[in-house]
Amino acid sequence: MRIRATVATATAAALSAALAVTALAVPAAGADQDDSASTFSNIDVNHDWQDYTVGVDAATKRLIPISATVSDPQGIKSVTVELRRGDDAEKPDAVITAGANCHTTNAITSWCEGLLTANPKVNLHNNALAGLWYLSFIATDGEGNVTRGDGLYDLTSFARIKRTTYMSQTDANPEPVKKGQNLTVKARMTVASWATNTNVPLVGHQVLLQYRQGTSGPFKTVQKIKTDRNGWAAATVKATADGAYRYDFAGTNLTMPAAGFTDYVDVK
Missing domain, CATH: 2.60.40.730 (SOR catalytic domain)
Structure with a gap:
């Protein structure tokens, strides 16, 4: 397996903006060389409701649907969706993740949707966690190579999780x-x-x-x-x-x- 250190782009369906995608690790020694990073497009957060906003009650968990079209020359094996609170990717205030359910469109493209659970009793245990959460996709292609699409620097790739x-x-x-x-x-x-x-x-x-x-x-x-x-x-x-x-x-x-x-x- 190789973790790509390349840049891919994606377009948010609602705002048609580019998503900067940056890998978090360098290739391992002796890994197969595959520089064709996965790409992410048609990003949809909570069905684009009110500028990607989600309200969460005091004690009830809330499912957040997040989807994207993911493409790779080697096909798509799996995708994980991640929401992160905090600017420091190395030391986030909180993280919510979920594996995506992917449906193959063709040999190189899949439509993938993850249902992330925001739970005040588990991962929203602090009122300070309300606000902007950054969105990332982690895709593994058919050969096991990993691309991380991180939306930290693109304001089209986020969710607003708010207190009801x-x-x-x-x-x-x-x-x-x-x-x-x-x-x-x-x-x-x-x-x-x-x-x-x-x-x-x-x-x-x-x-x-x-x-x-x-x-x-x-x-x-x-x-x-x-x-x-x-x-x-x-x-x-x-x-x-x-x-x-x-x-x-x-x-x-x-x-x-x-x-x-x-x-x-x-x-x-």
Whole structure:
């Protein structure tokens, strides 16, 4: 077996960008000389959902489908898919791997998909692991030569693994309310904690109080509020007409977005 020290390229299906592929070892002495590295194309992470984003709950494992078309002059024997958290490939913060299931397209090409398991009780045991994970493919050809395709320097080859957030039912009081009277509108935000395997208050994050007059049409932002130390958002507004209130959270680089269920208010 020879580990290739060559460069191959791949194209991400969603963004049509090049993937720099770098081997991690030099050829062993006396190994067969095969300089035709495997190539990786049509890369798909989580079916390209929301910029390769995956939300993981506090205590429930999540499968992440990752696939690519892999080609080699010697054919494809096997492929492993790897996600790595951390810039240092030698000392990553965490690694998630899975063997891919490959289907032969022709003598030199296979379509391969791996189902990687993100598990808060095993490999996502720390909230600091939320964020950008780098993607690699390790292909073994028909003669046992290995090519490692490492996407560290290509932002098309990654997954965003984020903590799931939750917004409670929006509650507006008093109900019914007289026109011109004050309404207090509340909702509570929590976020998955991978460290404790429970949902905890989402503290100090901006949420949007939104209002829609009547029963149809778009919601409009009324106020921007930060959640308190218990995850609550509360705002006071003037009741003007029948309509629905809700809170909306846009998410962050580490947390998923969430919108609360509406509370429809009758104004007398």
